[in-house]
Amino acid sequence: MAVEACFAFLLAEELDAYDNVPFVADALRHLQRKRSKAQRNYINTVVPKYSISEFQTHFQLTPTQVEELITCLEPLNWNVMRRKWPLRNIILSSLWTLTTLESYRDVAERFQTSKSVICDHLHEFCALISENFSDKIRWPKGAEAETSVAGFSLTGLPGTLCAVGSCHIPIDKPQGVPVPEAYLNGKMFYSINLMGFCDHVGRFVHISAEHPGGWHNSQVFEMTEVGKALEEDPHTLLQNYHLVGDVTFPLSEYLLTPFPDFGNLVLRKGRYNWRILSALKVIQKSFRVLQSRFHRLKSLQMHSIAKTSIAVKTCCILHNMCLENNNPVQLDDTDCDAVSQEPFHLLPNGHSGSLGGISKRQEIAASLSKKRPHYII
Known part of the structure; x- marks a missing residue:
């Protein structure tokens, strides 16, 4: 052709x-x-001829994983008139829509239906995946926590359970919200702030995808379930471990951030920062892999924040399913949308960190060896 x-x-x-x-x-x-x-003839004649690798390229999941989805989703209560269309078609068209940037109209033509049917099924597919597969995004406990800490220790940074970071998911100007301009970020496009927490292999263990792109990371972090849990009962959540984040997050004994760098860092602080940045590469790559798998995240074209949030969560769940199966991915050349933000300590209501955080950071920096850290991804 x-x-x-x-x-x-x-x-x-x-x-x-x-x-x-x-x-x-x-x-x-x-x-x-x-x-x-x-x-x-795509769904009936082309798809069956795909090799496993070709199938994964177009739908991200393997044929076996799709069959498992069919088995799990078949008994559920679908609101739209699914009986007019096979469940396999619904799942494949939804995966195709999330994987590509093909217009909704072209997707409808490919799957021999209408644009409205594609959109309706996509929203319901995302809602059902988000609700029934939410356990795919789970906080590490027990053996999983120990494995993640051991993985992050390869960077030379002891006691790290997860890395936290954010990226911006472009959206149309939102409707039905009190202040649409709150979603206008520093790069002057509308977005939601996808805040992700990941383990040492880049698996999302918690995500928040509903807050405005105009909010600072520290503000979004406070509104996440993790941020609230750290205020109420940090020991139960972290089991004597800690998170790592960049300078846009508030320093505490439970969330370690780099030393502010004004070009005159002493050697031990530089070594510490080096290891923090090495650990943060995990969450940065997770976002890049996520958007490389699901290109629709670069242009969701949804006016509803609720539906956008559910679609993003669905992609994060599918991302974890791909990691479980070691599904390959072709990384895009461009990084995910990152919006520059002021360091937390420079904000009007910011500070240098809690006393416990300052002390812990100093202790870890003093204990680090001169050995170069490993990149664990």
């Missing part, structure tokens, strides 16, 4: 000099009809 398209383009260039445009137009229409026919 690609060769035919190139041939048609070159032929059009050549024949343009002879004013034979109608012939070229007929040729292009013929190619378009062939493409439309191929799309009409």
